Structures are given as structure tokens and as C-alpha cells.
Amino acid sequence: MGRIFKERTSVDEALRLFLESISPLRHTEEVPLEACAGRVLAETIVSGRDVPHYRRAAMDGYSVRASDTPGASPANPVLLQLSDSIEEGTTMWIHTGAALPEGADAVVMVEDTVTVGDMVEIRAQVYPGRNVGQVGEDIKREELIFKECHFLRPCDAAVLASLGLDRVKVFRKPVIAVIPTGDELISREITREVPPPGMVLETNGLMATLYVEKWRGVSRCTGIVPDRPESIRKAVETNKDADMILILGGTSVGKRDHAPEVVESMGKLLVHGVGIIPGKPTALGIIDRTPVVCLPGYPVAGLVALYFFVRPGIRKLGSIPEVPEIVLRKRLAAKISSKIGYVNFIRVVFEGDRVRPLMGAGAGVLSSVARADGYVLVPEHVEGYEEGQEVDVFLIE
Amino acid sequence: MGRIFKERTSVDEALRLFLESISPLRHTEEVPLEACAGRVLAETIVSGRDVPHYRRAAMDGYSVRASDTPGASPANPVLLQLSDSIEEGTTMWIHTGAALPEGADAVVMVEDTVTVGDMVEIRAQVYPGRNVGQVGEDIKREELIFKECHFLRPCDAAVLASLGLDRVKVFRKPVIAVIPTGDELISREITREVPPPGMVLETNGLMATLYVEKWRGVSRCTGIVPDRPESIRKAVETNKDADMILILGGTSVGKRDHAPEVVESMGKLLVHGVGIIPGKPTALGIIDRTPVVCLPGYPVAGLVALYFFVRPGIRKLGSIPEVPEIVLRKRLAAKISSKIGYVNFIRVVFEGDRVRPLMGAGAGVLSSVARADGYVLVPEHVEGYEEGQEVDVFLIE
Structure with a gap:
């Protein structure tokens, strides 16, 4: 109870520290061209033939x-x-x-x-x-076709096939261990009935798993771990072979919040407390060489930590090039109030040409995300936006 | 040889005619929540419980x-x-x-x-x-959570899990038959060596398959079909149970181009000849209730037909909501010449802040797509763009 956040780190600085601690994976594997789309090339491709090979x-x-x-x-x-x-x-x-x-x-x-x-x-x-x-009009023998780290698209697979290749070397997908923690959690495998008061169905593990897979990682979700430092430590120990570890829940400064202290005791806690709302209790660290993200148990805060830290982390691990995000310019149908000193993640719904902020919804209200079409980020130094103001809207993927 | 394109239809009009002929699939299937992300809901979800269920x-x-x-x-x-x-x-x-x-x-x-x-x-x-x-603060019992046709994201899966659901009803993925045609084609399964002069490895089937899967369809790629009307007719007949049929190659007006006439003889040819370069020989039709796209065999022209007709077709079949495309505003590093009366699909590479058009590359040069980062569309009525002009750049996915 006497504990407080180590310090509050800005989102940008927290991300910088976190990414700095991550090295891209060098492990590779061979995949058939039929399965190469969406993977990242781990070799340089030089053509062994002329295409076309005849006039x-x-x-x-x-x-x-x-x-x-x-x-x-x-x-x-x-x-x-x-x-x-x-x-x-x-x-x-x-x-x-x-x-x-x-x-x-x-x-x-x-x-x-x-x-x-x-x-x-x-x-x-x-x-x-x-x-x-002419011979070689499309591709000349000895010509460099793709450099290492090229992100393979379906059209690239066809080019590789025209060179007579049937497999390519790609970087292995990052394996992300997902560890849900909390004495209040009940596994959906045990019951899907309404649990007793004070207990809730574990759903953050499912959400994290599906985002990890969407972002081209492989999720390894463990069973529910109780709110005890020894249990969390054991789960982390068991998963140290993963490329990143996500600890869900227990990241705040309450009596039952042990995740950050476990990270600190086993390695280095880089950040505890991020300047974003929701998502403030997020902690980031590194154990041996494995990056660790402690995600708040409140689902919207957890979602924010997934977006702002796990997604770029997977990208760096997997050498996956960043794709520009889809951003829409829209006018606000109502004003947004925002807390100074924090990036505010405001869920919005489309309303004709405009977007309406869902202001009432707390960090625990995941249905507010389900109802939302996108989000608006209010920067640290801005108090809010007026009705009618034009803002950037990001889609929730 | 005396044959000509039926008429040239503008891209917009061709797409309108094509989509008009397509009805969204009503077939559904149940999937576990673990596999629901990226699928389209085929039922309305009303909550059976309050979340939270206690104060x-x-x-x-x-x-x-x-x-x-x-x-x-x-x-x-x-x-x-x-x-x-x-x-x-x-x-x-x-x-x-x-x-x-x-x-x-x-x-x-x-x-x-x-x-x-x-x-x-x-x-x-x-x-x-x-x-x-309070009880029901997040979700109230009897509350409408998702309407039919909602596109399911990972966060939505978590909401469904919190309602005690473990499976949802989604629309079946559209099955797309992919039929490569051409006497000059050799299957990559037979050889990957350099084929004899005049013969080429079949790679368009692979490209179409990987795009279909990326766009959330299921590809069913047949073996190579010879350039004979009876053979093409038989392949179409065998695949009439598919939700869409793609015939690759044989769409132009040469001696060996039979795909459009086969479509006309079996059903209705809606369009033959589209106002886009490359991609002009594209044909669109419908056989019984199955939409058919005849894609040019030249790979870049085929890619254009995939983007402009197959992708929206799959979306409509699968009730998949359209996502705004990523568009970058960039200045041109060199001028673009364009043919009046046609939309011109110009491949471009990033060059610092600018984009450079790959002007020399013909429709047969797929490697020009592999080298390209994106494309610029020059509208029908525009002769081209000047160096330094700002243009919309779409990414090649």
C-alpha cells in the first residue's frame, strides 16, 4: 500500500526504452511459397535465371x-x-x-x-x-530481386516462383508467452456460467492471443496464475524461452499487484507507470534477454498496452516493417476532456460524417471498445478538443 | 482474329455491373471464439447476463x-x-x-x-x-451487443467470452475457384527447371490463391487447363459450386483466347474490355448465379484485375466491411504519362519523400510489382502528372 509507481514515463520514452532492449530474432525457417505471404525474408534473393528465358x-x-x-x-x-x-x-x-x-x-x-x-x-x-x-526483359540472371527483411506479398511469391524457387528462408515468428494472473479469474474451460460474486471469467488471455496472432506472432497462453509472487515467478521462469512475455493483471500498486516487482527481482524493470489513460499501470522490463510487458488487468487499459507496446515489440522481434496506420480526419460530434500530462486514448463511434467520443466508459468497460469504431489520441500537453474540431481517428483493428 | 472487345467499359461501371450480379452468401458456420477474429458475424448478439454481475x-x-x-x-x-x-x-x-x-x-x-x-x-x-x-455497468442483460454482419476483432472476441459464449455463428468464407489456362504453362509441380522456349512456369495461380486467402476467401486452385473452349467449359462446369470462378489467361481477342466466349456460351458476359491499363482484356460475367472473372494472363494485368474486381467481389460475397485503404500523399520524382480514356495503374517506388514511377515496365513484367512499393492511379480524363506534383499513393499489399 505504501508502494507507488516508480515514476511516470511518457509513452514515447517508454516505447523507446522498451524497443532499445529488444533485438530482432535471427532464427529462420524455410517455408513453401504457398505459405510465404506475410512473412519476412531472411535471405537475399538473386535470380539464377533470365525471365523470360527466350525471345x-x-x-x-x-x-x-x-x-x-x-x-x-x-x-x-x-x-x-x-x-x-x-x-x-x-x-x-x-x-x-x-x-x-x-x-x-x-x-x-x-x-x-x-x-x-x-x-x-x-x-x-x-x-x-x-x-x-527480349531475354531477361523482366528479370536478368544474377539480378538482385529482394533484400533480406523484405516483407513478402502475394505478388512477390509469384516472382519467386517464376525464378524456379519453391521454398524461401524467412524469420521465425516471435513466440509470445501470455500469462493471465489473478485470484479473481475463472478459466472459461472450467465454466461459462455466471461465476460467484467477486469472480470473473478470464478473457484478457484470449484477447491478447488473438492480437498477437493478428500481428504475426505465435501466442503461447498459459493457465491462470494466482496473485502470488512465487507463482508469477515460476510462470515467468517456465516461459523464459519465449521471445516476449506478457503478464496480464497485477501491474498496479495494490496489495495484490506483484508483476512489476517480480520482473524487477528477476531482471530489470525499465518502466512502471506510463503517461497514458487508460493504461497507466503498464510496466515494461527485461529478464535476461526476454522483453516483458506487464499489462493492466482492466481490459481497455490492457488493450492500450497491447497497441502501444506489444505490437511494436512484435514488429521489432520479427523484423516486420511498419505499415502506416489508417487515419481518418473527422470532426468531433462532442467535446473531449483530457487529463494534462497523459496521452488520452478516447474511444469514438462514427456518427454520419463525425465521430462521437464515448466519454463515460471506464478502463474496465471493454464493451466500450466493442461499440467503438476507432480512437482519438489527445497528446499530453492538450486539455481536450472542442466539438466540431477536426481530429485524427485511428481504426480499432 | 476478326474478334474485338465487346466494348470498353469504365472501371467504375464494370465494377458496378459485376457487384450488382453478386449476392452475399447466406451460408453460416459456427466457430470457437479462438478462431473468430477476422470473421463476419452471422447472428445478432444480445447479452444473456449483466457484466459485471456484482457490485x-x-x-x-x-x-x-x-x-x-x-x-x-x-x-x-x-x-x-x-x-x-x-x-x-x-x-x-x-x-x-x-x-x-x-x-x-x-x-x-x-x-x-x-x-x-x-x-x-x-x-x-x-x-x-x-x-x-454497479451491476451491468459494462453490459446490461438483454442489451444488443453486436448486429449481424459485424466484423469481429480480437477485442470483440473478449467481449463475447465475457458473456459466457464459446462459439459464434459467422458467414462461411467464399470459396473461389482459380483456373489457370494456357498451352504455354508448365506446372511447378512437374518441374522448376527452366522450361523449353515458349513454355513458362505457371505462377498466376499461386498469386491469385494467396490474394484470395489474404482477402478472407478460400482458394480452390485447379490444374492447368489447355487453351481449348471444351476444356475451359469443363473446368468451369466442375467448379460451378464455387462462390466465384477466376479464369486466368485467354481473355484477349487472339486465336487462343477463349475464356470470354466460354462464359458467354454458358451464362452472361457482362463486360469484356475494361478501361484500365494494364488490365484491359479483363472480362466479367455470371454463370447461373456464380460470378466469373476472366483475368489477363500477363501478371501485372492479372494483379490489376485481382485488385479491382476480385477483392470487392469477395468482400460482397462474404459481407466483409470495406476498410479504408492506406493512402499516402507524395510528390512525384518524375512525370507520369498516361493514356486518355483509361485509368492508368502506375507502379511507383519510394525515393526519400517522393515516389518514382516505373514507367518502362510492361504488363508482363511482374518483377516491376515486386520492386514497387505502391501504385498511383491516373484517372481516365487525365493525360498524366508532372514531376513534383502531389499524388495519392496506394500501397501494394
Whole structure:
């Protein structure tokens, strides 16, 4: 009870300290191209072949020797003989993508020809290489295609396939241990009935697990751990092989809040108390080389800690490039009051062109997130926003 | 060879015609909450219980009868007896989230108290309900939580779990048949060596499959189908139970382009020839009730058709709400030339603050997409953009 937050650290500074303590994983694994989308390349890809590997027609039409077409025009066509090889005065039909026959060096597009029996009228002059895709036009042998850490998209998988690859080396997904703590928790595996007064169904573990997986980590959720330092210590010890540990609940300064002290006793507590509302009791630390996030048990505060620390942490562990967030500019349908000295995470709902803040909802009211379409962040030094003011709205994913 | 595109339809009009022909799937399935994120709810969720289901402390502190604290202040504290029940003049320790004991109606936060032996000095007056979360504060019994078609996020899964649910009804994922066609194609399952001249490895099927899965459909990719109307017809017939059919290749007006005529013979060809470059030979149709997209075999053109028609089609089939796209405003590092009458899909790479268009790359050069970070769309009526002009850049996902 005499305990207080170590100090209050700003969100930016807390994130900086946390990310500084995290090194990207170097462990790799091979995956088939069918499973490579959304993964991060752990090797440099240099092409072993030319694509295309043959001279191909870029158009449907007739393959010719360009030197056979001087001055050809609709008024003054050149007549060539249909044949099964290309010599002086002969031509062959060719479709888009087909290999240019030996001897040919250009394609006259079909629109510039007229076929008369076994003769073809060529109605346009072509220069050598006209309508021909050269060897290596798409990709040259020895060409650098992707650097290490490239984030693989479906179109990239097709490029890798065209090089004759069937597997690529990618970074292993970060394994995130999720440890729900709290004497008041009942596992949903035991009952889904209304629990006795003072007891609640454990749901933060499920939320954390689904966000971890959405953000391209692998969640390893443990059973519920009681509010005792020894129990929490044991659970952390058991999960020290994970790439990050999340301790859910017990992060504040009450009698039953032991998570930060456990982190401090086993490693280094970097931050306890962050300048964000909700989410203030969040603690960040490192045990050996494993980053640890202590998330508040109140679900909205826990969500904020997931967004602001766990998501960037997973990104750094997995070398996953940051994607710009979707931000909408909207006017406020009502004013927002905000506490100075804290970033305020304000849930909002769309209301026509505007957004309406859900102001009454406390950190314990997860349904306020379910009802929300997005959130607005009010910076530390701002007291609030007026009705009608334009703000940045982030979507809740 | 005498064939021409039916007509050229603008992208917007083509999409409108296509979406008009698609009805959202009504088939549902039940999934555990552990697998519900990213799915679309196929039922209305009304809460069967109050959350919380008991009066809970919102703070660590002492539970009291508010009527025992009149005028309490630091200078004039009220002394209450520590006890194991609440009566006039007694108090009990309570931690955040715990059930308020019978008889108590308020909580004095720990910061406003001093404990002296078995007595507690109360240094603040509280009114009834102070620091108490009431029954149903988060969610009320019978309250509407989610409507049908709500897109489920991880935080929503936690709300559903708190209601005691363990499964929800969601819409089935759309099944998309992917049919690669072309006599020039060799399956990657047969060889990954450089094929003979004129032959290429089939990679569009892989690309389409990975995009379909990214967009929350289920891909069913067939083997390679030869460029013969009967073969294509048979493949379509076999896949008429799918929710959408993609025919890859053979969409143009050459001798070996049969896909649109097959669609026309089996159902209705809505569009053949779209005002977008690359992607012009795209065809759209409907066979019985199954929408069909004929995608150009040139990979960049195929990608464009995936983005502009397949993605919105899957969304409509799956009742998946549209998410605003990430758009960056950037200045051009070089000018863009564009063909009037067509939307031009221009691949760009980031170059510091600017974006540089990849102008030389044809529709056959998929590596230009792999090298690109995003794309710029030049509208039909615009001839191009100048160097230095600010444009909207969409990311390639």
C-alpha cells in the first residue's frame, strides 16, 4: 500500500526504452511459397535465371525479318509467304508470349496485316526488336530481386516462383508467452456460467492471443496464475524461452499487484507507470534477454498496452516493417476532456460524417471498445478538443 | 482474329455491373471464439447476463457505508473499526474488482485513508456509489451487443467470452475457384527447371490463391487447363459450386483466347474490355448465379484485375466491411504519362519523400510489382502528372 509507481514515463520514452532492449530474432525457417505471404525474408534473393528465358512475342501477329518490311504501309503493303520457318520473304503466325522463331527479329501486330490465301499483306514497317520481349526483359540472371527483411506479398511469391524457387528462408515468428494472473479469474474451460460474486471469467488471455496472432506472432497462453509472487515467478521462469512475455493483471500498486516487482527481482524493470489513460499501470522490463510487458488487468487499459507496446515489440522481434496506420480526419460530434500530462486514448463511434467520443466508459468497460469504431489520441500537453474540431481517428483493428 | 472487345467499359461501371450480379452468401458456420477474429458475424448478439454481475470496487481502498463518512477530511478524519462485516462504524479492506460486501455502498480510496492498528482513519467524505461499479455497468442483460454482419476483432472476441459464449455463428468464407489456362504453362509441380522456349512456369495461380486467402476467401486452385473452349467449359462446369470462378489467361481477342466466349456460351458476359491499363482484356460475367472473372494472363494485368474486381467481389460475397485503404500523399520524382480514356495503374517506388514511377515496365513484367512499393492511379480524363506534383499513393499489399 505504501508502494507507488516508480515514476511516470511518457509513452514515447517508454516505447523507446522498451524497443532499445529488444533485438530482432535471427532464427529462420524455410517455408513453401504457398505459405510465404506475410512473412519476412531472411535471405537475399538473386535470380539464377533470365525471365523470360527466350525471345517472346509481345503481341499476336506475324513474326518477320524486319529487313523484309521496308516502307510497308496500308497503301503499299509488302507480301510475305506463310511458311513453317523464317527466311527472306516468309512469315509465320505468332501469338503473344510465344517464342520467336529462329531468323525472325520482329513481330507485325495482327491489326497491321491482311491474310490472303497463303500470303500475308504486311501493312506496317517494323524495326528489329519491334513487339519482341527480349531475354531477361523482366528479370536478368544474377539480378538482385529482394533484400533480406523484405516483407513478402502475394505478388512477390509469384516472382519467386517464376525464378524456379519453391521454398524461401524467412524469420521465425516471435513466440509470445501470455500469462493471465489473478485470484479473481475463472478459466472459461472450467465454466461459462455466471461465476460467484467477486469472480470473473478470464478473457484478457484470449484477447491478447488473438492480437498477437493478428500481428504475426505465435501466442503461447498459459493457465491462470494466482496473485502470488512465487507463482508469477515460476510462470515467468517456465516461459523464459519465449521471445516476449506478457503478464496480464497485477501491474498496479495494490496489495495484490506483484508483476512489476517480480520482473524487477528477476531482471530489470525499465518502466512502471506510463503517461497514458487508460493504461497507466503498464510496466515494461527485461529478464535476461526476454522483453516483458506487464499489462493492466482492466481490459481497455490492457488493450492500450497491447497497441502501444506489444505490437511494436512484435514488429521489432520479427523484423516486420511498419505499415502506416489508417487515419481518418473527422470532426468531433462532442467535446473531449483530457487529463494534462497523459496521452488520452478516447474511444469514438462514427456518427454520419463525425465521430462521437464515448466519454463515460471506464478502463474496465471493454464493451466500450466493442461499440467503438476507432480512437482519438489527445497528446499530453492538450486539455481536450472542442466539438466540431477536426481530429485524427485511428481504426480499432 | 476478326474478334474485338465487346466494348470498353469504365472501371467504375464494370465494377458496378459485376457487384450488382453478386449476392452475399447466406451460408453460416459456427466457430470457437479462438478462431473468430477476422470473421463476419452471422447472428445478432444480445447479452444473456449483466457484466459485471456484482457490485465491484473500482479502486483499492476501504468499503464503507457512505453515511458513516459525513464531513471526513484530512483535518477531520472519521475513525472506523476494521472488521469482517460492514455495519455502522466498521470498514473492510477491498481491492479493485472485488465484490462489495453486504451493507457497504461506497469505497474510500486507499490514498484517503491511514490505518492505525485495527482502526482506519477515513480522510474523505464519500457519497453512496462512490468508487463502486454497479451491476451491468459494462453490459446490461438483454442489451444488443453486436448486429449481424459485424466484423469481429480480437477485442470483440473478449467481449463475447465475457458473456459466457464459446462459439459464434459467422458467414462461411467464399470459396473461389482459380483456373489457370494456357498451352504455354508448365506446372511447378512437374518441374522448376527452366522450361523449353515458349513454355513458362505457371505462377498466376499461386498469386491469385494467396490474394484470395489474404482477402478472407478460400482458394480452390485447379490444374492447368489447355487453351481449348471444351476444356475451359469443363473446368468451369466442375467448379460451378464455387462462390466465384477466376479464369486466368485467354481473355484477349487472339486465336487462343477463349475464356470470354466460354462464359458467354454458358451464362452472361457482362463486360469484356475494361478501361484500365494494364488490365484491359479483363472480362466479367455470371454463370447461373456464380460470378466469373476472366483475368489477363500477363501478371501485372492479372494483379490489376485481382485488385479491382476480385477483392470487392469477395468482400460482397462474404459481407466483409470495406476498410479504408492506406493512402499516402507524395510528390512525384518524375512525370507520369498516361493514356486518355483509361485509368492508368502506375507502379511507383519510394525515393526519400517522393515516389518514382516505373514507367518502362510492361504488363508482363511482374518483377516491376515486386520492386514497387505502391501504385498511383491516373484517372481516365487525365493525360498524366508532372514531376513534383502531389499524388495519392496506394500501397501494394
